Amino acid sequence: MKVLHITYTTHGGAGIAVLRLHKALLEQGIESKVLVGQANIVSDDIVKATETMRGRYKVPNISVLDKIIRALRRKGKCMTPMEKMEFELAKLDRKYPAYFDLPLSSFELEKHPLVDWADVINIHWISGYVDFPTFFANVKKPVVWTMHDLNPMYGGFHHVRLREKYYNQYESLEKESYNVKKKALAGFSNLTLIALSSEMERLMKEHEFYKGRQIFKIHNCVEPSASPIVEKAALRNMLEWPVDKKILLFVNKNMNDSEKGLSELLESLDMMDSDNIMLVCVGDGYIPDSKKQIDVRHYRSVSDAIWLKLLYSAADFLVQPSHQEAFPLTPIEALCCGTPVIITPVSGAKDMINEDNGVVSSGYTPVDISEAIKLAFGRRYDSERIRSCAIENYSPQHVAKQYIDVYQHVLS
Numbered sequence: 001m002k003v004l005h006i007t008y009t010t011h012g013g014a015g016i017a018v019l020r021l022h023k024a025l026l027e028q029g030i031e032s033k034v035l036v037g038q039a040n041i042v043s044d045d046i047v048k049a050t051e052t053m054r055g056r057y058k059v060p061n062i063s064v065l066d067k068i069i070r071a072l073r074r075k076g077k078c079m080t081p082m083e084k085m086e087f088e089l090a091k092l093d094r095k096y097p098a099y100f101d102l103p104l105s106s107f108e109l110e111k112h113p114l115v116d117w118a119d120v121i122n123i124h125w126i127s128g129y130v131d132f133p134t135f136f137a138n139v140k141k142p143v144v145w146t147m148h149d150l151n152p153m154y155g156g157f158h159h160v161r162l163r164e165k166y167y168n169q170y171e172s173l174e175k176e177s178y179n180v181k182k183k184a185l186a187g188f189s190n191l192t193l194i195a196l197s198s199e200m201e202r203l204m205k206e207h208e209f210y211k212g213r214q215i216f217k218i219h220n221c222v223e224p225s226a227s228p229i230v231e232k233a234a235l236r237n238m239l240e241w242p243v244d245k246k247i248l249l250f251v252n253k254n255m256n257d258s259e260k261g262l263s264e265l266l267e268s269l270d271m272m273d274s275d276n277i278m279l280v281c282v283g284d285g286y287i288p289d290s291k292k293q294i295d296v297r298h299y300r301s302v303s304d305a306i307w308l309k310l311l312y313s314a315a316d317f318l319v320q321p322s323h324q325e326a327f328p329l330t331p332i333e334a335l336c337c338g339t340p341v342i343i344t345p346v347s348g349a350k351d352m353i354n355e356d357n358g359v360v361s362s363g364y365t366p367v368d369i370s371e372a373i374k375l376a377f378g379r380r381y382d383s384e385r386i387r388s389c390a391i392e393n394y395s396p397q398h399v400a401k402q403y404i405d406v407y408q409h410v411l412s
Helices: 012-027 061-072 081-095 113-117 132-138 160-186 198-206 230-237 260-268 304-314 329-335 366-377 381-393 396-412
Strands: 002-006 031-037 044-046 120-122 143-146 191-193 213-215 246-254 279-286 295-299 316-319 341-343 358-360
Touching: 002 113, 002 295, 012 031, 012 329, 012 396, 031 113, 044 061, 044 081, 044 366, 191 198, 191 260, 191 396, 198 213, 230 260, 230 304, 246 260, 246 304, 260 279, 260 366, 279 304, 304 329, 304 341, 316 366, 329 381, 341 366, 358 366, 358 396, 381 396
Parallel strands: 002 031, 002 120, 031 044, 120 143, 143 191, 191 213, 246 279, 246 316, 279 295, 316 341, 341 358
Antiparallel strands: none
């Protein structure tokens, strides 16, 4: 069985999840390759695609005409349909940054040799990378789509709150992008879906693009440490953290992404008696001001798995106050270190968190988060049990076998 994964980048949660799945499939004896647009590493198995001029206007190499055409293009004239959409998006994004991607692309992935090589194609994060009209019209292999956020259900938006905030400004472009996806997917029958959580599964079943298609629920995997849980006091002494405080850990590459909820977390701590609490933030950016002088430590974003596991293990709780997720990796990584999790009711939260390993807040407000923190502080948790259950449910071997079953199903 030859499996090709298509994802735009190896960075971020989706990229990390793809690489972990790819590695796990190789270990299970599956021929697996990854086709990416951006990658910090390339190899025989991880191949970087080359962007083409498809969908681009070719300016003639005639000096006088060249100058006229370039001047017109700066005003949005002499453009292909794709370039017109890109031009409109650039104008909107300058005034209303909404995290919006078009369903059109200059990458001709349907012509790539690896597409011909593969028995089954597993697409992942494809926003702005896969050209919907040409890809789904020309690929004749079975396609499995693992959806890592809500973009496959919208025209170009990724987040619910940003879509609600800027819909009026983006309405025309959103409808045009949505119709491009609708037309492309309507003519493609050999599509099977992977939902990362129960909530994503429900949304897929209700959506007009995916209603009636086969959907399988498979969670993301993590690589648990082979070493036993280390005594927290020893770790805190090494990190120079206080041993007598409750330590909350917040981890996100971009700490100031409004969807990740750091501001709401700080507001929630302002409401509490925070003298006995220390907040440790890991990520790039700055710590927003709070009303109280909360004890905060800040570490820059790192990709060192061992260092992150030390931080997870030294903390009392990981706090994930996001407004939107598909199935976040950070909570699973914390659980695999035996650390309970406090999380907002995002997609995936109720699949992974229960009374034995953390708390799901009732909502997304600072009040909701503070109440969840207080509830977690009042419970006792068994770190060894948390860790063993997480490893059993989210190990690469377990998840890879579930994917192999899906691949065999679609090929049969």
